[in-house]
Amino acid sequence: MRNTRGEANGRRRWPQEIDPLIELGQENLDDIELAVADLGLDCQFERTGTIELAIEEHQVQWLHEENTDENTVFLDATAVQAEVASSTYLAGVRFRHKCAGAIDTSTRFCAFFGQNRGGRISYAAGFTGLGGGAAHFAARVVLDQLAGRTRERTELAMVRGRPFSFPPSRSHPLEFRPPGGRSTAPTTTGENVIRYSRASTRGGSASTPRREVSAQQ
Template identity: 30%
Template sequence: MSPSRTSTVFERHRPDHAIVRHALAPSRQAVFWTEDAPGDHYPRLRGDVGCDLAVVGGGYTGLWTALLAKREDPSARVVLLEGKRIGWAASGRNGGFCEASLTHGEENGRTRWPGEFDELQRLGMVNLDEIESTITELGLDAGFERNGAFDVATEPHQVEWLWEAAGPDAEFLDGDAMRALVHSPTYEAGLLRRRDSALVHPAKLARSLARACADAGVEIFEHSPVESIGDGTVLETPTGTLRSKRTALATNVFPSLLRRNRLATVPVYDYVLMSEPLSASQRASLGWEGRQGIGDSANQFHYYRLTADDRILFGGYDAVYHYGGRVRASYEDRPETFQRLAAHFFTTFPQLEGLTFTHRWAGAIDTCSRFCAFFGSAREGRVAYAAGYTGLGVAATHFGAKVMLDLLAGRTTERTELEMVRTRPIPFPPEPAASLGINLTRWSLDAADHSAGHRNAFLRTLDAVGLGFDS
């Protein structure tokens, strides 16, 4: 018999609807980060151009790939093509959590690659350290803060999960200790991770990386969507053709130019609110002196953080897949989700009643069935790709860029020898099976959150065949 359904703290202590309505009234559908980081503009690709390396995609994966390639070989002609503007999609609208994990957390990594998990952890920390050192070396204005992070339990059954995750660099905090550091009545316990997490300003990171690329000699073209990849690596855009010796595909959630990857990822929409700046008294009411990023431990989890001007970004919980797996701007406005997020915000911080939100937005996550990035090559090694970061890619994209450059160079490295790099996720089925399976998974995860964490038969089956997810 399955456990009976119980309410969560966000249902037991739901704020009055008038508080939510007041808070959302001045908000507008816009991405705070990109408004706060006006970037340079780059021309369209025109005519017929040749290069040594073409990079398709102007998000983190593409930008790191172009920059690292140019630093490796300054004489190479490297061209980056972006369909709209640099960093306008996931790289400019995420929460700004820069996590060391390459496997979307310990549970996912240990389950899928138990024999190499310790090596993946080591490489993840090296990767985060390299990002920090590059930002420092190049003086990138990226809002980088190596503050660590809190994982918090908001239900009693989650406390044991945090206790079991404690270790040399992760300190368990009981409820009193956690609430003393960040003043939320929802906290049952916490886990302070000191070294494996940082914060960035997402759009500033993307646009400062673009400037670093341009300074290094990378040629960047915006508003140049690649419509096809022809014989070898001939890339066709509406206004020009790019002929490259090698090509790195960094297209994230958008349909792959390679047929083999068309069913490897699906777009899942994630939603975010940004508050107005806190007053001095509001800021003092929170504690939160270390400015760590915070995420709770539910399957449908929230993440939140402070900005440089003491706003609070609050996102997560709903993760919405739309039938057909398309990326559409109309999916970004979902009033019921923004109302739910605002209600959960005031359950988390009831002392902030009266605070309002200025921005609300959403973005599509490139989700794959193993919940972390996959890699590969095609066209006799002349094309490489990295995709499927599943919402934890801010740091992992730097690793993905290095993997693609290894593959394109045909070299064997500690990265290319990893089973994680050499294997692919199970593809999603076509519709209607994809929609049925994804939405049943989401329903089941919500049921587990309402059943003291107990996973139903469907989730246990997914776990048994290697498709389970534990956030």
């Protein structure tokens, strides 16, 4: 579920599409494994999965409840010790290779998609540090969009919707434009623009201000 930054995030944001999202996530992992083999990439690809650990007695029951499909295996205390060799949690992780640098993100903490120039440009951004796994799925979405192909993945709400913008900062202040007036603060991005207008009634009184934002969930 790297495509949605974990199953919990996917269920919270797209509960009606969680089943196809899980299936497409598994398909994406299969495709990555095939690509590694076909291209002869010199890397250490392992389908290791993840482990959720119980460090309190009441958490053991929670783990039992999560053991719901063939891809989930419950490990008792002995089995966990064989995996992590720690009485409480992982003692440490050793990395043979490291990478670092700025990452892009979005308010939903996983990739969003868009098109420009009449569909001649497609893009994906906002991977929030998980591009290594999710970029393969995103590339297939973008290629389908550019080719004009309608697939299950191109019709997902995750692909068709857009996240809200982050609140403005000092470098990108919020611009307020009262009706017929000048903006009260400069801005360098159109995403941080909020306009307020009042719709007058026949009696001359003003209604509640209407707030307009450019981004969609």
